[in-house]
Amino acid sequence: xxxxxxxxxxxxxxxxxxxxxxxxxxxxxxKGRVTNGNEVLPAATISLGSKTVLSDAKGEFIISIKPGRYxxxxxxxxxxxxxGTVTVENGTEQSIDLVMQSSGQMKDVIVLGSRSLKExxxxxxxxxxxxxxxxxxxxxxxxxxxxxxxxxxxxxxxAHGFGQGKHMLxxxxxxxxxxxALVLLNGRRLHPIASPWTMAVxxxxxxGVDLNTxxxxxxxxxxxxxxGAAAQYGSxxxxxxxxxxxxxxxxxxxxxxxxxxxxxxxxxxxxxxxxHGFKFIKKGYLNFTGxxxxxxxxxxxxxxxxxxxxxxxxxxxxxxxDSLRNLDNQKVAERGFDRANLxxxxxxxxxxxxxxxxxxxxxxxxxxxFWTSVWNYRFVRDxxxxxxxxxxxxxxxxxxxxxxxxxxxxxxxxxxxITVIGGIDGLTNSGWRWDASVSVGKNSNRVDVKNSNxxxxxxxxxxxxxxxxxxxxxxxxxxxxxxFSKELxxxxxxxxxxxxxxxxxxxxxxxxxxxxxxxxxxxxxxASGRLAGAQGQSGFAPENVINKSRRVIAGYGEIEMEKSxxxxxxxxxxxxxxxxxxxxxxxKLAIRYRFSRHILWRxxxxxxxxxxxxxxxxxxxxxxxxxxxxxxxxxxxxxxDHPIARAFGIAPLEAEKTLNFSxxxxxxxxxxxxxxxxxxxxxxxxxxxxxxxxRDSFPEVKAILTNSGFTxxxxxxxxxxxxxxxxxxxxxxxxxxxxxxxxxxxxxxAANFNKTSLYGAVQYAKNLPDNEKFRNLLVNRxxxxxxxxxxxxxxxxxNISYRRDKLKINSNFTxxxxxLQRSNNPxxxxxxxxxxxxxxxxxxSYKLRSWLSLTLGxxxxxxxxxxxxxxxNNTANGVTPYGMNFAAFGVNGGYYFINTSLRF
Numbered sequence: 056x057x058x059x060x061x062x063x064x065x066x067x068x069x070x071x072x073x074x075x076x077x078x079x080x081x082x083x084x085x086k087g088r089v090t091n092g093n094e095v096l097p098a099a100t101i102s103l104g105s106k107t108v109l110s111d112a113k114g115e116f117i118i119s120i121k122p123g124r125y126x127x128x129x130x131x132x133x134x135x136x137x138x139g140t141v142t143v144e145n146g147t148e149q150s151i152d153l154v155m156q157s158s159g160q161m162k163d164v165i166v167l168g169s170r171s172l173k174e175x176x177x178x179x180x181x182x183x184x185x186x187x188x189x190x191x192x193x194x195x196x197x198x199x200x201x202x203x204x205x206x207x208x209x210x211x212x213x214a215h216g217f218g219q220g221k222h223m224l225x226x227x228x229x230x231x232x233x234x235x236a237l238v239l240l241n242g243r244r245l246h247p248i249a250s251p252w253t254m255a256v257x258x259x260x261x262x263g264v265d266l267n268t269x270x271x272x273x274x275x276x277x278x279x280x281x282x283g284a285a286a287q288y289g290s291x292x293x294x295x296x297x298x299x300x301x302x303x304x305x306x307x308x309x310x311x312x313x314x315x316x317x318x319x320x321x322x323x324x325x326x327x328x329x330x331h332g333f334k335f336i337k338k339g340y341l342n343f344t345g346x347x348x349x350x351x352x353x354x355x356x357x358x359x360x361x362x363x364x365x366x367x368x369x370x371x372x373x374x375x376x377d378s379l380r381n382l383d384n385q386k387v388a389e390r391g392f393d394r395a396n397l398x399x400x401x402x403x404x405x406x407x408x409x410x411x412x413x414x415x416x417x418x419x420x421x422x423x424x425f426w427t428s429v430w431n432y433r434f435v436r437d438x439x440x441x442x443x444x445x446x447x448x449x450x451x452x453x454x455x456x457x458x459x460x461x462x463x464x465x466x467x468x469x470x471x472x473i474t475v476i477g478g479i480d481g482l483t484n485s486g487w488r489w490d491a492s493v494s495v496g497k498n499s500n501r502v503d504v505k506n507s508n509x510x511x512x513x514x515x516x517x518x519x520x521x522x523x524x525x526x527x528x529x530x531x532x533x534x535x536x537x538x539f540s541k542e543l544x545x546x547x548x549x550x551x552x553x554x555x556x557x558x559x560x561x562x563x564x565x566x567x568x569x570x571x572x573x574x575x576x577x578x579x580x581x582a583s584g585r586l587a588g589a590q591g592q593s594g595f596a597p598e599n600v601i602n603k604s605r606r607v608i609a610g611y612g613e614i615e616m617e618k619s620x621x622x623x624x625x626x627x628x629x630x631x632x633x634x635x636x637x638x639x640x641x642x643k644l645a646i647r648y649r650f651s652r653h654i655l656w657r658x659x660x661x662x663x664x665x666x667x668x669x670x671x672x673x674x675x676x677x678x679x680x681x682x683x684x685x686x687x688x689x690x691x692x693x694x695x696d697h698p699i700a701r702a703f704g705i706a707p708l709e710a711e712k713t714l715n716f717s718x719x720x721x722x723x724x725x726x727x728x729x730x731x732x733x734x735x736x737x738x739x740x741x742x743x744x745x746x747x748x749x750r751d752s753f754p755e756v757k758a759i760l761t762n763s764g765f766t767x768x769x770x771x772x773x774x775x776x777x778x779x780x781x782x783x784x785x786x787x788x789x790x791x792x793x794x795x796x797x798x799x800x801x802x803x804x805a806a807n808f809n810k811t812s813l814y815g816a817v818q819y820a821k822n823l824p825d826n827e828k829f830r831n832l833l834v835n836r837x838x839x840x841x842x843x844x845x846x847x848x849x850x851x852x853x854n855i856s857y858r859r860d861k862l863k864i865n866s867n868f869t870x871x872x873x874x875l876q877r878s879n880n881p882x883x884x885x886x887x888x889x890x891x892x893x894x895x896x897x898x899x900s901y902k903l904r905s906w907l908s909l910t911l912g913x914x915x916x917x918x919x920x921x922x923x924x925x926x927x928n929n930t931a932n933g934v935t936p937y938g939m940n941f942a943a944f945g946v947n948g949g950y951y952f953i954n955t956s957l958r959f
Contacts, residue, residue: 082145083120083122083145085117086115086118087152089114089131089153096131097109100130101127103126107546122143124140125143169615170554182282183731184278185281186276186278187206189274193863194313197271197324197346199269199270199271203277207805210226211230211257211943224266225252227257228297229809230784230810231294234261234262234291236263241301243476243536244288247263248500249670251671254440268429268474269409270328272346273409274301276300280292282715285662287627289631290665293713301342301411302413303332306333307330307332307959308331310328311327311955311957314953318950321353322351322352323350327346327347328344330344335415344411345410349406351402351404352404355400355936356400356935357933358395358933359397363392363447363461364390365383365386367383390459390460398935400935402945403435406433407431408431414427425492434467434470435467437468438465440464441590442687443934444463446458450585452679453510454510456517457516464592466592474494476492479492485541488539489537489540490537491535495532507523507591508590509574510587511583511587525593525594525595528567530564530670531564533563535560540556553615557612558610560607560608561606562607563604565603566601567601568673568674571596576589577596578767588678593677605633609631610629611627611628613625622647623647623648624645624646625644626643626644628642641664645657654720660714661714663715667709672696673695674774675693677765689767690768690769690771691768699763705773705820711741711743715736716737719732731788732787735786736782738779739781739782741776742780742842743775744834744842746777746838749772749773749832749833750769750770751770756823776818777819779815783810784810785807786807787804787805800855802853803853806849809846810848811846817830818833819832820833835879836877837878839877845874847891852867853868854866855867864899865912868895869893870891870894876938884929885925885928885929887925894919894944895915895916897913897916909956910955911954913950918948919949921943923936
């Protein structure tokens with residue numbers, strides 16, 4: 056019996072070996088590599104008979120198939136399709152090299168907007184996405200924000216004429232807030248800044264990402280998804296996503312030196328960067344970047360035309376006023392007081408140093424390690440964030456023993472920023488692509504005030520301190536995530552392809568405020584009526600100190616189906632749970648339909664969610680600020696959970712909820728011309744804003760402040776879900792490319808038309824009287840204007856490039872539309888309107904050697920300035936002639952530069 060069992064087992068094993076032998080004998084193998092002549096092309100589609108595979112990270116593929124004669128087809132977005140015949144023989148293996156040629160019609164391959172393995176050009180995506188390849192950009196700008204401004208019309212980052220506006224531009228996409236666009240670095244969420252934007256300018260009250268911490272020399276591409284994508288990438292992606300991909304090149308060294316200054320002879324700028332990549336342990340890569348930037352002051356101030364040493368009462372007689380003016384002018388002359396340079400209006404002095412390392416290493420055929428680290432250090436000397444303290448105000452602001460002629464506070468900010476990303480990705484035997492990563496980001500902001508005083512220390516006379524440490528804000532973000540994706544099948548069940556993706560994320564946010572030194576915030580003589588704390592910026596007091604964290608758990612799923620060459624469907628859903636706000640479910644549906652070879656329609660609908668930043672919920676500070684252009688008052692920003700917020704009846708902060716609709720067409724008339732037109736409609740409910748000034752000139756307000764113990768505070772401010780907004784807009788982009796004899800001319804026209812309006816009821820402080828006067832305190836005319844009219848209604852960019860042999864000429868024309876400025880008190884500070892302006896840029900590059908290029912150029916070549924104020928009351932007694940808060944571009948005028956580039 057046992058012998059019969061082993062005999063049967065031997066027969067079965069023998070049969071299986073025979074079947075396997077004949078099966079192998081009946082199949083042959085085709086293997087090869089796909090390149091564009093210089094670089095390998097991963098994820099290229101290779102079809103042979105009924106079998107379809109994708110090339111791997113090395114551009115290689117292998118197909119086993121029965122003997123016969125087949126048509127082989129190779130396709131890759133942005134390249135001409137390859138078709139040919141190949142004969143497969145029994146038991147043989149053939150190797151072929153496939154070199155693909157650029158189609159000229161679909162050069163811009165996009166990876167953002169879909170987790171499908173199939174890459175598409177920006178003319179074939181279901182949502183509008185722009186691609187900026189920095190290696191192809193003219194060497195006219197160093198800062199990343201300015202590079203994007205020159206290419207994306209729906210992107211704005213106004214260079215304000217004072218304060219933090221030079222070194223930390225609040226960037227806006229599609230007219231929404233800086234914190235309503237998600238920023239990714241190598242596919243991972245980039246952390247925001249530590250300090251909320253409390254300057255009374257664009258982005259007021261938001262907490263966005265500082266794009267300029269990433270050196271442009273380290274970036275390969277920038278992709279801008281102009282559509283709501285909270286369901287795909289995270290809760291902040293209301294206006295869209297800005298994705299930065301760092302360089303991975305090896306064996307190339309790039310060195311750039313930039314120097315320039317403004318036509319006025321100031322604002323000198325110097326930038327130096329070096330990028331080098333090399334092989335890491337043969338198989339991997341390491342790419343390093345170092346960059347240093349320096350920007351000097353600019354001065355665009357007017358002449359101060361009011362009194363310096365003597366107060367001139369409003370109720371004085373004309374003779375008394377004239378007498379006081381004469382006395383004041385006489386003392387101004389005696390003391391040599393400079394009315395023309397009273398307060399800097401322009402750029403700060405900024406030192407910025409960055410180091411980047413980007414690397415990867417394959418630990419096996421299908422598994423890779425990757426890592427990224429970014430370190431940025433910025434030091435800013437700010438002379439223009441605050442008003443001059445005059446000797447005539449010695450009774451409340453100035454220690455005359457220290458400053459007999461008054462003083463201008465100087466703010467010195469130290470802002471280190473660090474990002475570290477590490478992870479592993481791979482491909483399973485069953486075709487699942489996966490990755491897991493950890494990323495940590497930290498931003499902090501320390502402010503030291505120089506050339507100042509604490510007026511309440513007047514009793515110390517000349518021994519009182521003049522320098523103050525005001526404390527520090529720190530924001531830390533740690534993220535763990537894991538992602539999976541797979542193309543389930545291709546060309547089956549009447550479906551061209553079906554891709555699924557899913558993943559989870561755990562995020563921890565941590566916000567901290569550290570106390571400043573005692574003299575920076577304390578009132579040493581409350582009965583004297585003198586202002587407490589350092590002038591310019593008071594320090595964080597013990598009651599401002601916080602140490603708060605929250606956890607965010609998220610999971611998402613995405614499916615993309617290409618029904619045919621014409622129809623593409625993408626659906627995504629994301630669930631997020633916030634430990635301090637609860638949960639949210641976001642969804643998105645996107646459709647693309649190709650009517651013909653030349654015309655494609657696309658559209659999407661989605662909802663979104665943005666929880667308040669920890670900084671918006673917990674930031675608090677009592678300091679002295681200008682309530683209008685000339686008056687300094689003690690002002691308190693109180694955290695949302697502060698007892699005084701409850702005393703006013705400020706509702707607890709909630710998450711913003713959004714709806715997003717978009718529709719558009721793309722068309723490629725020929726290999727030379729392409730056009731995209733996309734319209735959008737974005738609704739934000741319970742939008743978070745930084746309130747207007749709630750003044751103690753109302754007895755009801757004064758009573759709440761006094762009863763809460765803030766007797767010296769004249770103004771209160773809060774973060775609140777005060778408004779609902781709707782944004783409507785249109786993006787139009789036309790690209791052209793023409794070969795002319797031995798040259799190439801490239802042109803692009805890009806335009807954005809945008810309008811944001813409030814709708815529905817505006818929230819108000821519930822414990823104040825319910826009437827029109829008090830309902831407008833949280834959202835007054837000025838704050839409403841910052842939402843509805845602070846960005847240009849239209850922005851149009853024309854770029855023209857000419858290339859021939861060693862010569863390249865680039866010209867740029869940018870038209871900024873009308874901008875309005877409205878004040879809360881139009882009788883005291885009348886409204887202003889700034890007319891449209893066109894800025895022109897030109898640069899000429901010449902390749903002196905194969906490794907050396909020289910560029911000469913000018914920004915704002917025609918020296919255009921924004922309109923000056925038409926009403927004197929808005930000029931701070933002549934000091935600020937321009938509308939710095941609302942101007943669509945800077946107040947510095949023309950800028951010329953030289954750039955030297957080495958590549959070897």
